Amino acid sequence: MRVIEPWVAEPLQRFLSESSARLVLLTTSSGQVVAQHGFTRALDVMSASALGAAIMASTEELGRLTASGASRALSHQGGTRGLFLSAFDLPHGRWIGLVVYDRDSSLGLVRLFFDRLVQELLAAAPPVGPAREVLAADFEHELNASLRSLFGR
Amino acid sequence: MSNDDIRVLTAQLAADPSSLVFLPLGEALRRRGQLGAAEKIAMAGLMRYPELADAHDLLARVLGDRGELERAFDEWDIALRLDGRHAGAHKGIGFLYFVAGDLAQALEHLEAAHAADPKADGVAAAVARVREALDTESGRAGVADAGRPVSEAAAKPVSPSPLPDGPSVAGAAIFAGLEGAQDGLLLLDGSGLRLGGGLTAPDGRAVGDAVAAHLAGVFRDASRATRLLSLGAWTSVAAETADANLFLCAPTPDSLLLLVRDSSVPIGRLALQAERASEAARRWLERPA
Amino acid sequence: MKTDIVGSLESVTRVRGVRGAMVVSAEEGLVVAESSMEGIDGAAVAALTAGVVAKLGRATEAAGRTTPAFVHLQAEGGALLAVPAPGDLLVVAVTDAEVNVGLVRLELRHAAEHLA
Numbered sequence: 001m002r003v004i005e006p007w008v009a010e011p012l013q014r015f016l017s018e019s020s021a022r023l024v025l026l027t028t029s030s031g032q033v034v035a036q037h038g039f040t041r042a043l044d045v046m047s048a049s050a051l052g053a054a055i056m057a058s059t060e061e062l063g064r065l066t067a068s069g070a071s072r073a074l075s076h077q078g079g080t081r082g083l084f085l086s087a088f089d090l091p092h093g094r095w096i097g098l099v100v101y102d103r104d105s106s107l108g109l110v111r112l113f114f115d116r117l118v119q120e121l122l123a124a125a126p127p128v129g130p131a132r133e134v135l136a137a138d139f140e141h142e143l144n145a146s147l148r149s150l151f152g153r
Numbered sequence: 154m155s156n157d158d159i160r161v162l163t164a165q166l167a168a169d170p171s172s173l174v175f176l177p178l179g180e181a182l183r184r185r186g187q188l189g190a191a192e193k194i195a196m197a198g199l200m201r202y203p204e205l206a207d208a209h210d211l212l213a214r215v216l217g218d219r220g221e222l223e224r225a226f227d228e229w230d231i232a233l234r235l236d237g238r239h240a241g242a243h244k245g246i247g248f249l250y251f252v253a254g255d256l257a258q259a260l261e262h263l264e265a266a267h268a269a270d271p272k273a274d275g276v277a278a279a280v281a282r283v284r285e286a287l288d289t290e291s292g293r294a295g296v297a298d299a300g301r302p303v304s305e306a307a308a309k310p311v312s313p314s315p316l317p318d319g320p321s322v323a324g325a326a327i328f329a330g331l332e333g334a335q336d337g338l339l340l341l342d343g344s345g346l347r348l349g350g351g352l353t354a355p356d357g358r359a360v361g362d363a364v365a366a367h368l369a370g371v372f373r374d375a376s377r378a379t380r381l382l383s384l385g386a387w388t389s390v391a392a393e394t395a396d397a398n399l400f401l402c403a404p405t406p407d408s409l410l411l412l413v414r415d416s417s418v419p420i421g422r423l424a425l426q427a428e429r430a431s432e433a434a435r436r437w438l439e440r441p442a
Numbered sequence: 443m444k445t446d447i448v449g450s451l452e453s454v455t456r457v458r459g460v461r462g463a464m465v466v467s468a469e470e471g472l473v474v475a476e477s478s479m480e481g482i483d484g485a486a487v488a489a490l491t492a493g494v495v496a497k498l499g500r501a502t503e504a505a506g507r508t509t510p511a512f513v514h515l516q517a518e519g520g521a522l523l524a525v526p527a528p529g530d531l532l533v534v535a536v537t538d539a540e541v542n543v544g545l546v547r548l549e550l551r552h553a554a555e556h557l558a
Contacts (some may be wrong), residue, residue: 018377060530061501077470103496104370104469104491105493106471106492106493106496107470107471107472108466108467108470108471108472108485108488108489108492108493109471109484109493110469110488111472111489112485112486112489112490143455239457245523262461306446319494352504352505354505354507354509355506358506360504360506361503362504363505364501364504364505364546367497367500367501367504368501370500370501371494371497371498371501374490374493374494374497375494375515376443377490377493378491378493378494378515378522379492379515379517379519379520379522381486381490382482382483382486382487382490382520382522383518383519383538383553384517384520384522385517385518385519385539386517386522387515387516387517387518387519388516388517388518389514389515389516390494390498390513390514390515390516391513391514391516392498392502392508392510392513392514393510393511393512394502394507394508394511395507395508395511396507397502397505397507399502399507399510413505413507420514
């Protein structure tokens with residue numbers, strides 16, 4: 001498990017332990033990675049975070065168009081693995097959680113412990129500092145720093 | 154013993170139900186194969202004399218003849234608690250250990266039986282036979298012990314427990330004397346590694362190790378479920394399949410015990426068997442290294 | 443159909459000592475229907491019970507046996523009982539520690555039959 005924000009570590013570790021999830025990715029709604037577990041390549045992390053953010057944005061838009069309300073969680077069951085995608089709000093903004101699980105777990109267990117993860121993140125989140133202007137160069141620098149941190153390099 | 158002798162003993166017992174004549178009468182009926190009658194006589198005697206080691210020994214012999222080895226073991230165990238030098242109980246338990254393959258324990262009890270009653274029928278020969286088997290097992294020839302006079306065996310009371318070390322004998326030794334000692338009783342640690350016992354699938358495959366690995370997951374999930382649902386610590390998991398009943402419990406915080414029996418054995422009975430097996434497992438796990 | 447399911451569950455919850463009953467999707471561990479689950483986290487019961495039953499099923503499969511037709515998880519302060527039902531469902535009861543397990547099992551089986 002690798003985290004950018006240290007206060008995420010303990011709640012995420014508990015989630016991993018209880019849910020038996022195989023892959024976990026926490027990102028901001030813009031796709032910036034906050035924490036990951038189980039991914040072995042930076043490229044996969046970047047792709048998954050971008051796709052997850054895009055899927056959540058698409059479903060929210062679909063919800064608006066159909067007046068069915070914004071969808072907070074999606075799930076997909078594959079042959080041997082399942083996927084769970086959920087957005088949640090922290091004081092820092094909206095985050096997205098992507099969880100992949102197999103036979104050792106279930107959608108019900110992932111949802112159960114994901115709800116608890118969100119509550120624990122809410123409780124552990126530090127106060128929000130003043131917003132700062134993000135420059136393109138800063139963003140790329142931060143992304144690279146994040147990826148290095150996430151992969152222990 | 155002739156029919157007339159049995160009639161006389163029966164009449165004596167009828168005239169004085171508190172008489173100890175139930176002992177020779179029960180034994181005579183047992184030798185004649187009248188096990189139902191022998192058991193009734195033994196049970197009636199035990200109700201009057203629950204502290205009499207000979208009465209427990211009689212019942213154990215009847216149960217042993219009926220193939221109820223687990224109950225027989227229990228009765229001989231009780232006899233030894235009442236009289237640590239009871240020759241019959243040592244002989245009986247020694248026999249059960251021999252059947253279970255625990256030769257070391259078998260020898261210890263048979264030697265104790267011989268020490269307590271040197272004239273007991275067949276015990277000296279049984280001791281020699283078990284020693285020979287042990288020597289063969291260890292590959293030693295002319296072992297010093299083979300020449301040791303039997304009468305030098307310790308006269309002190311020998312308890313049926315603790316059970317021996319070694320993965321090579323742990324399988325049967327942990328549950329020696331209990332029903333299912335060879336198959337249907339499985340002891341594992343919290344990581345899913347088999348510690349002892351064995352399990353065979355209906356098609357004859359040995360499946361103990363595979364089942365142990367899966368049970369670690371059950372252990373973890375059961376603990377988590379009861380904890381998160383505020384049901385307290387879990388105590389057991391029972392399951393019924395089409396062809397078997399299963400019972401899972403934890404003899405110690407770091408071990409699991411599984412019993413598997415044919416579906417004709419009610420789960421309530423499995424729970425009782427599990428208690429006895431758990432005791433045996435605890436003794437083995439907590440023995441000094 | 444939902445009314446029928448809930449009706450079946452009510453016969454389970456009428457047994458003394460039963461705190462709640464539900465129908466659960468076995469694979470996903472999600473609630474399908476529930477009855478009298480006051481004070482009990484139904485989603486948690488569904489997910490956790492389905493997990494135990496699934497793992498036990500894999501153990502019995504490894505033992506060369508069929509999948510469990512009845513599961514009873516006993517704890518110091520209560521118990522979970524589950525019976526499989528058609529459509530990859532489970533009928534689950536949450537009970538007090540002291541309960542007539544035989545009767546609950548019977549009612550769970552009746553409820554499971556009604557789901558066919």
